[in-house]
Amino acid sequence: MAHRFLSRLAEAIFDQIPSDRALFRTLDGKGNRVFETSRGMDGMNGGGGPIREADETLVRRVLEINRPVLVTDLASEPLFADLELSRDGHPRSLLAYPWTLQGLPAGVAYLARNAAGRPFTRENMEFLTLAMSPVLYLMRGNGSRSPEGDVPVPGDAPASCPFMGTALPIRRVRAMIEKVRDTDAPVFISGESGTGKELAARIIHETGRRRAGPFVAVNCAAIPEALIESELFGHARGAFTGAVRDKTGLVEEATGGTFFLDEIGDLPLALQPKLLRVLEEKKVRRVGETRHRAVDARFVSATNKDLDHEVERGRFRQDLYYRLKIIAIDLPPLRERPEDALLLLNHFLDEFSRSMGRPRPFLSPVALEMLLRYPWPGNVRELQNEVQRCLVMADGAPLILEEYLSPKINPAGETYSHVSHLFSEAKADFEKRFLREALVRCRHHRTRTAAEVGLSRQGLFKLLKKHGLDARAAG
Structure with a gap:
């Protein structure tokens, strides 16, 4: 895949989705830039000045989130609430599409609009998703992280090697x-x-x-x-x-x-x-x-x-x-290389989505947390089977929810709920999930549960009643 092709594709995206600033970047295995083109970004295209700090911070966060992002009002978006962004050129709305290869960040398309501009729309996201399809197909088809196919992943397995991992x-x-x-x-x-x-x-x-x-x-x-x-x-x-x-x-x-x-x-x-x-x-x-x-x-x-x-x-x-x-x-068990679990999850999500002819879904935060916390006694084969099962249960939905996970991974049967922006509601949601998991660990023995979480029996009973939880067993 030549740089010329990427340049033309980026220009088409920038033309079709007007923005105040736009960036198209591909990365190697160490996060170094392999290809880059932009509009309206200081320090790009031979300008010589530094890249806008706020945009670079947002690009890094998008790569961490590792899923397409559409934000109409950045000030009220919890995914970016903890970032310290400079006031100069602070975008109001952003649209981004990151992608991975072999479980590691491989690139991003990023567009930003200032307060005076109209926020990005779902139609913009749909166009960006379709426009990125040939890039993902070609990169994943030849296993290359670079447009020219000549930059290997340092210290990692080649694309043809199933033994993926950095541990x-x-x-x-x-x-x-x-x-x-x-x-x-x-x-x-x-x-x-x-x-x-x-x-x-x-x-x-x-x-x-x-x-x-x-x-x-x-x-x-x-x-x-x-x-x-x-x-x-x-x-x-x-x-x-x-x-x-x-x-x-x-x-x-x-x-x-x-x-x-x-x-x-x-x-x-x-x-x-x-x-x-x-x-x-x-x-x-x-x-x-x-x-x-x-x-x-x-x-x-x-x-x-x-x-x-x-x-x-x-x-x-x-x-x-x-x-x-x-x-x-x-061969090490997966529990001895937990840092590779996320990489393998992304790899199998990509692989099975492609083989099933479905769009690649993303994991809800709670589902991802459960999968990464699970010890995987069946190792990579069990993880592979779980991903395939989740894709079947998701039935083409864009998000894999915690209720789609196997009972052994989600023993409390937690279901998906949108994260509230209100502190009181978020706290209540955390308390309910925390108590549920503690009850499962202690086999619903109330005295043991209270001791484990540092509550009195009376305090535990109040919280169980507050959140409608049943301890099932006496004790």
Whole structure:
């Protein structure tokens, strides 16, 4: 996407939506400006002076909000109430459309009108949204943060890498994958369910020198013990009842590529020495045959079990364990990299909205808070499923409300309410939500709830009655 295209698009937006000041900016992964054009902004287009401080402050806040913004009267808009804005050139109405890529701010279209001008309208927002569609499509289509596609995200994964995140543990995972992908040494991947073990194995295969070969995956826990030897190593015709023809094993099928053993901790103990021999000799012998066949496959295995403990209990061979674990990659659970939760939420919202053919919705503040506070025991897979569920429940609405969340994330069943501009109403809304969450944590035990929140039993009862809350249980 060339700078010329962005320039023309920005000019069309500026012409169609008149404003006192307008800005179109794209950013790289560190927030540095990659492309920029403007009208009426001091210090832009070769003017040499500083950018208007108030507008720059508003642009930063829009990027933080991370959703389209239409403000008719800035003085009464709570989203900007805490900002200290200079009086010089203070806009009255603003219209802005920020966008992200890989969960990080990637750009913004910003327009401002002074007090003398007419406020922006919904029609203006609709035009801006439609005008931005080709930019979002092209940028997200090629995974580029820059119009020319040549500015990578510093320290982050490429667009083609599903292991997104800025947390140190996931950076280490990506660095290790990059180191081992072109070797033939066995790789052992450990991690909780939902952390992406098979995904890691596929990335190792698809980015390594064996990518032209097959990727053959087998789940050791999903195959009956009586059949797993035949599945892995193959069999000759007549080797057992029902063996009416020769069968190539999965290890042979992986020749030239990668053989992935998922849930290796569930491999039957009797079969483990045979797998060890294959790893050491690079040969397999089909069930019912006497001759060996050469295989050339890279072995990657994974488990969510503690194999050290399994070895101690005698349920997994120590020699096989060491042979598989020449290179070890440990995938961190999502709770150990909470800073990546928002990035992943935005990524999956973008991805599933596009695949479902729906406009990309935004999260209500309370829904976002609940999602970021949830510990995600099912890790990234659970988060991915939750986003997909929310999009279905939202049914094309522009906002994902807290009532659309799963009961485990919103156990109190909170529903969306518009934030009041009156302090008394906002305080009452906070008290009700606070008490509801405390009751859920204490399983509706009133004495325990009162102690946890620092109230007397009588004080708690008064507040419960005031807000129409039922403690359900005595105590």
